[in-house]
Amino acid sequence: MSEAIKGEMKHHCENHERCMEMITAVLDGSASKEDMEHFRTEMDHCLPCIEGYELQKSIKDALNQKIEKKCCPDKTIADIKSKLQLATIVLVLLVSEIKLIDIYF
Numbered sequence: 001m002s003e004a005i006k007g008e009m010k011h012h013c014e015n016h017e018r019c020m021e022m023i024t025a026v027l028d029g030s031a032s033k034e035d036m037e038h039f040r041t042e043m044d045h046c047l048p049c050i051e052g053y054e055l056q057k058s059i060k061d062a063l064n065q066k067i068e069k070k071c072c073p074d075k076t077i078a079d080i081k082s083k084l085q086l087a088t089i090v091l092v093l094l095v096s097e098i099k100l101i102d103i104y105f
C-alpha cells in the first residue's frame with residue numbers, strides 16, 4: 001500500500017463498532033448482501049477497518065490451524081505408533097520362531 005493512497009484514507013472510523021460487526025459477519029460467512037456491499041465500499045478507504053479486518057482474519061486463521069493441528073495429525077501419529085508397535089511384536093515373534101526352528105531342526 002503506497003503512502004499516497006494511505007493519505008486519502010480515513011484514519012478514524014466514525015462507526016467502528018458497526019464496521020467490526022460487519023467484518024465479523026463477513027469472516028463468519030453470515031454477512032447479508034447489504035453487509036457485503038458496505039464491507040466492499042468501506043474497506044477501500046477506512047484504515048481502522050482494514051486493520052481490524054486483517055487482525056480478525058489472522059486470529060481466525062491461527063485458530064483454524066490450531067484446531068487442525070490438534071485433532072488430525074495427533075490422531076494420525078497415535079495410529080502410526082500403535083501400528084508400529086504391532087509390527088514390532090510380529091517381527092519379534094517371527095524372528096524368535098525362526099531361531100527356534102534353527103535350534104530344533
Ligand SMILES: [Zn+2]
Pocket residue numbers: 013014015016019042046048049
Ligand atoms: Zn469503518
